[in-house]
Amino acid sequence: MSTALLTDHYELTMLQAALRSGAAHRRAVFEVFARHLPGGRRYGVVAGTGRVLDELERFRFGDEEIAFLREHRVVDDDTLAFLSEYRFSGDIYGYREGEAYFPASPILIVEGTFAEAVLLETLILSIMNHDCAIASAASRMTNAAGKRPIIEMGSRRTHEQAAVATARAAYIAGFASTSNLMAGHLYGIPTAGTAAHAFTLLHDSERAAFEAQIASFGAETTLLVDTYDVAEAVRTAVELAGPRLGAVRIDSGDLAAAAQEVREQLDSLGAFDTRIVVTSDLDEYAIAALAAAPVDGYGVGTSVATGSGVPTAALVYKLVARETATGKLEAVAKRSVGKPSRGGRKEAYRLIDRSGHADTELITTSGLIPEDAIPLIRPLMIDGEVVGREPLPAARARHAEAVSLLPLEALHLGRGYAAIPTEFA
Amino acid sequence: MSTALLTDHYELTMLQAALRSGAAHRRAVFEVFARHLPGGRRYGVVAGTGRVLDELERFRFGDEEIAFLREHRVVDDDTLAFLSEYRFSGDIYGYREGEAYFPASPILIVEGTFAEAVLLETLILSIMNHDCAIASAASRMTNAAGKRPIIEMGSRRTHEQAAVATARAAYIAGFASTSNLMAGHLYGIPTAGTAAHAFTLLHDSERAAFEAQIASFGAETTLLVDTYDVAEAVRTAVELAGPRLGAVRIDSGDLAAAAQEVREQLDSLGAFDTRIVVTSDLDEYAIAALAAAPVDGYGVGTSVATGSGVPTAALVYKLVARETATGKLEAVAKRSVGKPSRGGRKEAYRLIDRSGHADTELITTSGLIPEDAIPLIRPLMIDGEVVGREPLPAARARHAEAVSLLPLEALHLGRGYAAIPTEFA
Numbered sequence: 001m002s003t004a005l006l007t008d009h010y011e012l013t014m015l016q017a018a019l020r021s022g023a024a025h026r027r028a029v030f031e032v033f034a035r036h037l038p039g040g041r042r043y044g045v046v047a048g049t050g051r052v053l054d055e056l057e058r059f060r061f062g063d064e065e066i067a068f069l070r071e072h073r074v075v076d077d078d079t080l081a082f083l084s085e086y087r088f089s090g091d092i093y094g095y096r097e098g099e100a101y102f103p104a105s106p107i108l109i110v111e112g113t114f115a116e117a118v119l120l121e122t123l124i125l126s127i128m129n130h131d132c133a134i135a136s137a138a139s140r141m142t143n144a145a146g147k148r149p150i151i152e153m154g155s156r157r158t159h160e161q162a163a164v165a166t167a168r169a170a171y172i173a174g175f176a177s178t179s180n181l182m183a184g185h186l187y188g189i190p191t192a193g194t195a196a197h198a199f200t201l202l203h204d205s206e207r208a209a210f211e212a213q214i215a216s217f218g219a220e221t222t223l224l225v226d227t228y229d230v231a232e233a234v235r236t237a238v239e240l241a242g243p244r245l246g247a248v249r250i251d252s253g254d255l256a257a258a259a260q261e262v263r264e265q266l267d268s269l270g271a272f273d274t275r276i277v278v279t280s281d282l283d284e285y286a287i288a289a290l291a292a293a294p295v296d297g298y299g300v301g302t303s304v305a306t307g308s309g310v311p312t313a314a315l316v317y318k319l320v321a322r323e324t325a326t327g328k329l330e331a332v333a334k335r336s337v338g339k340p341s342r343g344g345r346k347e348a349y350r351l352i353d354r355s356g357h358a359d360t361e362l363i364t365t366s367g368l369i370p371e372d373a374i375p376l377i378r379p380l381m382i383d384g385e386v387v388g389r390e391p392l393p394a395a396r397a398r399h400a401e402a403v404s405l406l407p408l409e410a411l412h413l414g415r416g417y418a419a420i421p422t423e424f425a
Numbered sequence: 426m427s428t429a430l431l432t433d434h435y436e437l438t439m440l441q442a443a444l445r446s447g448a449a450h451r452r453a454v455f456e457v458f459a460r461h462l463p464g465g466r467r468y469g470v471v472a473g474t475g476r477v478l479d480e481l482e483r484f485r486f487g488d489e490e491i492a493f494l495r496e497h498r499v500v501d502d503d504t505l506a507f508l509s510e511y512r513f514s515g516d517i518y519g520y521r522e523g524e525a526y527f528p529a530s531p532i533l534i535v536e537g538t539f540a541e542a543v544l545l546e547t548l549i550l551s552i553m554n555h556d557c558a559i560a561s562a563a564s565r566m567t568n569a570a571g572k573r574p575i576i577e578m579g580s581r582r583t584h585e586q587a588a589v590a591t592a593r594a595a596y597i598a599g600f601a602s603t604s605n606l607m608a609g610h611l612y613g614i615p616t617a618g619t620a621a622h623a624f625t626l627l628h629d630s631e632r633a634a635f636e637a638q639i640a641s642f643g644a645e646t647t648l649l650v651d652t653y654d655v656a657e658a659v660r661t662a663v664e665l666a667g668p669r670l671g672a673v674r675i676d677s678g679d680l681a682a683a684a685q686e687v688r689e690q691l692d693s694l695g696a697f698d699t700r701i702v703v704t705s706d707l708d709e710y711a712i713a714a715l716a717a718a719p720v721d722g723y724g725v726g727t728s729v730a731t732g733s734g735v736p737t738a739a740l741v742y743k744l745v746a747r748e749t750a751t752g753k754l755e756a757v758a759k760r761s762v763g764k765p766s767r768g769g770r771k772e773a774y775r776l777i778d779r780s781g782h783a784d785t786e787l788i789t790t791s792g793l794i795p796e797d798a799i800p801l802i803r804p805l806m807i808d809g810e811v812v813g814r815e816p817l818p819a820a821r822a823r824h825a826e827a828v829s830l831l832p833l834e835a836l837h838l839g840r841g842y843a844a845i846p847t848e849f850a
Binding site: 014 | 546588620732
């Protein structure tokens with residue numbers, strides 16, 4: 001299915017006017033960056049780049065799309081002729097998925113003619129504003145959880161397709177699995193889940209429900225124990241499944257206190273290896289508060305799917321350079337009040353201090369390559385062909401490494417400034 | 426494309442265990458409701474129902490979906506056999522789109538066997554949690570804007586498919602148009618937009634950019650005037666387009682002050698009919714604060730696409746009744762701490778007081794129909810066939826009427842309690 005109409009009306013009217021003025025064919029450089037990290041976050045996490053590459057391959061104006069644009073007189077016939085032949089033939093560079101970013105980091109750079117690059121603004125920003133917001137929130141949660149695994153289970157709290165992208169972004173940021181089957185199908189992310197309260201309520205008793213679940217999935221399953229009385233449910237669960245019961249899930253109440261009681265009860269029943277999974281409106285703060293509780297895993301829904309208070313990453317797509325009438329590439333930037341932009345095609349490096357930690361995000365237009373620096377910008381698409389596709393586990397590993405290189409302050413959950421300063425050279 | 430995998434893993438494992446226990450074939454009633462209105466909102470707005478009906482028609486486990494589930498051993502062969510034949514054959518009732526709702530309002534009721542109804546939980550909640558959150562926020566914005574039109578332009582701030590649903594939900598709640606072309610194509614929503622700062626920066630001067638836009642779209646176009654200096658831009662705009670210039674757009678700075686200055690300047694230049702459109706991180710509070718400013722229209726992006734602080738509607742899908750072993754339909758409800766639920770299949774009515782305003786949301790399991798009450802629940806799907814589809818303008822008109830019936834307190838933007846109480850009979 002074509003992605004071409006996932007685009008703002010004005011991208012096409014700009015194209016029409018620029019085709020008329022002749023400026024449409026000027027070479028242009030657009031950059032995706034965040035002026036600030038919303039929510040007082042210490043770092044952002046790049047995600048969505050792989051989806052951008054996938055969706056650009058389907059960014060074509062076919063008969064159906066052209067017919068709509070013609071019928072609604074969105075643009076004129078010359079512009080429709082251009083669109084029907086449209087195929088992005090330029091270059092895209094950017095930070096790779098899983099990498100950390102900071103204010104002004106040029107996480108995606110699109111180079112082509114103005115005509116071909118301006119059309120991609122909406123789709124690229126939609127994908128990256130969503131996926132970076134999710135990954136940035138998810139990264140805080142995996143930091144807070146330490147070695148304990150987190151299941152992403154927020155599908156029901158967000159748009160049905162955003163749910164699939166949520167699972168993908170959370171997986172990059174270190175989540176262990178997802179409840180979302182489409183994410184398993186499309187991206188190979190492990191899927192997980194056993195039962196909801198409805199399953200217990202369906203049966204004539206909690207005992208009958210547990211029996212049914214164990215009969216079908218074995219003693220290794222996870223039983224949900226808070227439909228009626230938790231202590232009674234745990235007693236029944238171990239009675240039916242024996243000490244090999246895989247896990248119990250608690251989905252309400254004071255989770256720290258409940259986990260403590262359930263752990264003691266499980267141990268007293270000899271179910272020493274039965275794990276405790278907790279869910280119920282968890283976010284990074286709640287996870288951190290459970291660090292000392294006897295919890296073996298978390299399920300996180302609403303907060304990860306909504307970016308934990310920051311549902312969009314405040315990324316913008318700005319023209320930073322374009323060809324002049326004389327054929328020279330010239331830096332440009334608007335001067336709108338309160339919306340700082342810097343012209344010129346950037347390179348970006350992360351400078352590492354003697355302790356091995358990142359200490360500066362260096363953004364440069366000089367062309368000079370600093371020493372002891374990690375180059376952050378890699379080719380993703382050259383002459384319209386994808387060159388930067390990579391498997392999801394690579395992005396996940398990069399995230400883990402990128403976070404490990406940040407100064408410890410980056411892991412503080414409170415509001416503050418970026419963990420390292422951005423400098424311009 | 427099948428929507429069947431837009432589903433949580435545990436819906437399928439519950440199905441497997443219930444098929445094994447035999448309980449899967451019990452009749453069941455699930456209800457979608459909100460325990461509270463998040464964000465201290467006074468009312469919610471129903472949206473997404475039409476999308477639910479569309480997507481349920483594509484909720485089929487085809488060869489591709491079955492192959493994925495088999496390969497990953499999500500469920501056993503008996504369950505796969507059930508799924509490959511699956512087609513929802515039950516009934517769905519609910520509030521119609523555009524209607525207001527309150528805590529506990531049963532905005533969607535799904536009746537069928539447990540097996541066929543439980544599978545729909547994730548998809549239904551994804552759609553309705555998203556769309557209701559957007560419509561509920563958008564409604565506050567259209568209330569604040571009064572007769573001034575609002576363009577929805579948040580596509581770039583949310584997932585690319587959520588963007589399309591955002592335009593639809595905002596339109597139901599009274600937005601005039603959208604920037605999103607796919608929403609125009611799929612739903613017939615008017616689309617709008619002219620140019621971004623990049624268009625001005627592309628040209629060698631602002632004058633050249635304005636000339637190009639006017640040459641292509643005529644004097645009736647909307648010119649963006651804040652790329653460099655607003656007063657200079659307005660002067661150039663009227664010089665080039667004449668007093669018939671359609672509109673100017675201001676996208677930065679103190680919008681009230683800027684609009685006042687631009688209005689005076691336009692009038693001094695004889696451009697009395699040139700409209701002023703303002704954009705730049707507007708939400709319902711900013712719109713309300715601009716009520717006295719000489720503004721003719723608003724463009725709203727981030728805040729509408731993210732639900733203005735409430736990106737998900739806190740709707741749940743709960744089993745409220747199911748068949749017993751003896752074939753009787755019995756009310757059920759979990760007793761989990763802090764998560765109140767009421768068993769039994771509900772009816773809902775809005776009671777109207779003598780002044781003609783709504784004063785109570787009445788939820789009843791009695792079967793009695795109160796006097797002077799608006800029945801809220803209508804059939805949407807009967808025996809698996811859609812019976813409740815309606816054109817989008819009908820939902821939009823219903824929203825306007827539903828809001829007009831609410832007590833005035835419902836329009837307060839501050840945090841508070843629901844505008845009318847929910848009573849149970």
